[in-house]
Every structure is written in C-alpha cells, then in structure tokens.
Amino acid sequence: MATDAHPADIESLLPSTGARWGAEALGTFLLVLGGVGTAVLAGEHVGFLGVALAFGLTVVVGAYSFGPVSGGHFNPAVTVGLATAGRFAWKDVPGYVIAQVVGGLVASSLLFLIALGRDGADLKNFASNGYGDASPDGYGLLSVALVEIILTAVFVIVILGATAPRSTPAAAGLTIGLSLTLIHLISIPVSNTSVNPARSIASAIYGGGESLMQLWAFLVFPIIGALLGGLVFKPLLDGVRKTV
Numbered sequence: 056m057a058t059d060a061h062p063a064d065i066e067s068l069l070p071s072t073g074a075r076w077g078a079e080a081l082g083t084f085l086l087v088l089g090g091v092g093t094a095v096l097a098g099e100h101v102g103f104l105g106v107a108l109a110f111g112l113t114v115v116v117g118a119y120s121f122g123p124v125s126g127g128h129f130n131p132a133v134t135v136g137l138a139t140a141g142r143f144a145w146k147d148v149p150g151y152v153i154a155q156v157v158g159g160l161v162a163s164s165l166l167f168l169i170a171l172g173r174d175g176a177d178l179k180n181f182a183s184n185g186y187g188d189a190s191p192d193g194y195g196l197l198s199v200a201l202v203e204i205i206l207t208a209v210f211v212i213v214i215l216g217a218t219a220p221r222s223t224p225a226a227a228g229l230t231i232g233l234s235l236t237l238i239h240l241i242s243i244p245v246s247n248t249s250v251n252p253a254r255s256i257a258s259a260i261y262g263g264g265e266s267l268m269q270l271w272a273f274l275v276f277p278i279i280g281a282l283l284g285g286l287v288f289k290p291l292l293d294g295v296r297k298t299v
Contacts, residue, residue: 070124072150078125079151080158082117086129087162087257089113094182094247095166103243110248111236118228127228130251131155132281136211139285142218152253159257167261183262184249184273192244199246200276206238207250207280208287215288249273250280 070078093101093109101109118127126143128134131152137143163181170178183189186199194202213234217227235250242248249255255273259266 072147075125075147076150076154078121079128079154080161082121082125082127082129083155083158083253084162085117085120086110086113086251087159087254088166089116091163091182091254091258092166092169095170095178098182103240107236107239107243107248110239111232111234113232114235115228115232118231122228125151129155129158129253131253132207132251132277133211133214135278136207136281136285137215139282140211140215140289142215155253156256159253160260163257163261178261180266181258181262182247183258183266183269184247184255185266185269186246186272189265189269190245191247194245196272199272202242202245203249203273203276204280204283206242206248207277208284210234210238210250211281211284212288215284246273250277252277 090106090110090113094106098106114129117129121127121129126137128137128151134143134148134151134155138145138148167178167181180189186194186196190199214231216222217230218224238250239248242250252274255270255277259270259273
C-alpha cells in the first residue's frame with residue numbers, strides 16, 4: 056500500500072547535480088554525434104532530409120534515455136527558454152550550459168578524428184552554421200536572424216507544450232524530435248540550422264575561419280528566440296496551473 060513519503064526521502068530519490076550534468080553532456084554528445092556526424096560523414100549520401108531526420112532521431116533517443124535524469128535539454132537555448140517560462144531554476148542554468156557545450160565538443164572532436172581517416176577528406180566548414188557566403192543557399196544575416204529566432208522560439212514552445220501538466224508525457228520525446236526534424240527541413244538551406252548554441256560551437260571549432268567569425272550569430276539569435284518562446288508560453292502555462 057502506498058504511503059506519503061517524507062520530503063527528505065523524496066529529495067534523496069532525485070538525481071544528483073552531477074548525474075544531471077552528466078546526462079546533459081551525454082545527451083548533447085549524442086545529438087552532435089548523430090546530427091553533425093550525419094552531415095559531415097554521410098551528408099553527400101543522405102542529403103538535407105537525412106540530416107534533418109538524424110537530428111530529430113537523436114533528440115528522440117536522447118529524450119527517452121536521459122530525459123528522466125536531467126529533463127533532456129541538450130541545448131543551452133532550451134535551458135534558457137525553460138528558465139524564462141519558470142519551468143527550470145535560473146541557478147542551475149550555468150551548470151547545464153557548460154555540460155552541454157562540453158558534451159558537444161567531445162562529440163565533434165571524435166567526429167574530426169574519424170573524418171581525418173578518409174583520404175582526401177574535405178573538412179572545410181564541418182557542418183557549421185553561417186550566413187552570406189557561409190549559408191548553404193547564400194542567405195544574408197537578416198534572413199538567418201529571423202529563421203533562427205523564430206524557429207528557436209517555436210522549438211521552445213513545442214517543448215513547453217509537450218511537457219506541460221495536461222500533456223501526454225509518453226509522447227513528449229517523439230513530439231520534440233519531430234519538431235526538430237521539421238525545423239531542420241525548413242532552415243538547413245538558410246543557416247544550416249542551429250537553434251542550439253552548443254551544436255554551433257561544436258561545429259565551428261573545427262570549421263575554423265569564417266565559421267568561428269560568424270559563431271556569435273548562432274549564440275545570440277537562438278538565445279533571443281528561447282527568451283521569446285519562454286515569455287510567450289509562460290502566460291499559457293500559468294493559466295493551466297490556475298485551472299488544475
């Protein structure tokens with residue numbers, strides 16, 4: 056028969072801070088390995104659709120594997136968006152962001168070593184994000200800013216909605232993964248799709264040159280989008296709480 060647990064007992068059942076950071080690092084590692092890895096190692100074979108599916112599938116797998124431990128953010132913009140909406144503590148944001156960046160860098164370093172094993176490997180760009188000449192289809196900075204801000208806001212809103220009190224928890228990972236796939240299908244030609252500063256950092260480190268010069272845009276625009284998404288959804292979330 057179930058009994059009421061003492062608050063201290065409940066606290067002891069929650070994942071430790073280290074476990075949550077580890078889950079975020081592993082989840083982001085998986086995201087970069089699967090998504091950026093597909094773009095770098097297999098992009099010429101699978102095309103934009105294959106890369107979009109790879110990013111979406113890795114989020115689905117990561118959400119169900121590591122979500123129970125850390126919440127499955129794997130993205131500094133998501134962490135900021137959830138904090139803005141009141142669904143995550145601001146004091147925990149720095150630790151999550153650092154873990155995400157580290158996980159992404161480990162994955163891109165591994166991918167770089169793998170890519171070096173191919174004779175005549177062209178590692179220019181390394182699936183980095185960009186605008187102007189660095190955009191896959193030559194889109195300018197304004198277009199890239201709009202697509203990154205809007206799609207990051209949409210992504211955060213989808214996550215908040217899929218994990219809201221009245222949602223279906225079992226479907227959240229699939230919903231989030233499908234939304235990320237759609238986001239990539241829309242924006243790969245424009246910016247090579249960031250919506251995730253950790254993913255952008257991981258690629259730019261090995262893309263070098265112009266990729267590093269333009270990295271600022273893919274740190275700033277997704278965070279603006281995340282703040283916007285969190286601010287838009289917060290009144291809806293507060294309304295749900297009042298009626299529950």
